[in-house]
Amino acid sequence: NYDPEFSRVILKDDIVVAGANFGTGSSREQAATALLAAGVRLVICESASETFKRNAVNNGLLVLESLPLVHWLRARYVAPNAALTIVTGLEAHVNLVAGQIQLKDANGKQLFEGSLPRIGKAAQEIIVAGGLENWVRQRMSAVA
DSSP: OOOOHHHOOOOTTTTTOOOOOBBBTOOHHHHHHHHHHOOOEEEEEEBBBBHHHHHHHHTOEEEEEEEHHHHHHHHHHTTTOOOOOOOOOOEEEEEEETTTEEEOOOTTOOEEEEEOOOOOHHHHHHHHSSHHHHHHHHHHHOOO
């Protein structure tokens, strides 16, 4: 759901965790670039629009699906009448090569460990470059 307070709550380097059908109807570039402008580089959701996922990668935003993570966070943090955006304060350790995520509390205690989809080499390169346009620019300058 749309949260009018989201832009005031989100901080640079936060990971956004969302529910089902994330990005549905949002295949335009602006949906991904708005999150990137807020400093978000990773979205983990229950499920996402394939069109949005591809568009997000093209802009340097990684969108991954993890049903177990979303369900664990929902059970732990979402109560009746909870705010639409909840900041957990947890620290995430994400290993995209191994396809793993760990969540730790402020004391370093591990609270959750789960798997994430592994990212192919091409998508990794595009994300690291900051999007498809930057990736192409880097490739062209390497050849010239």
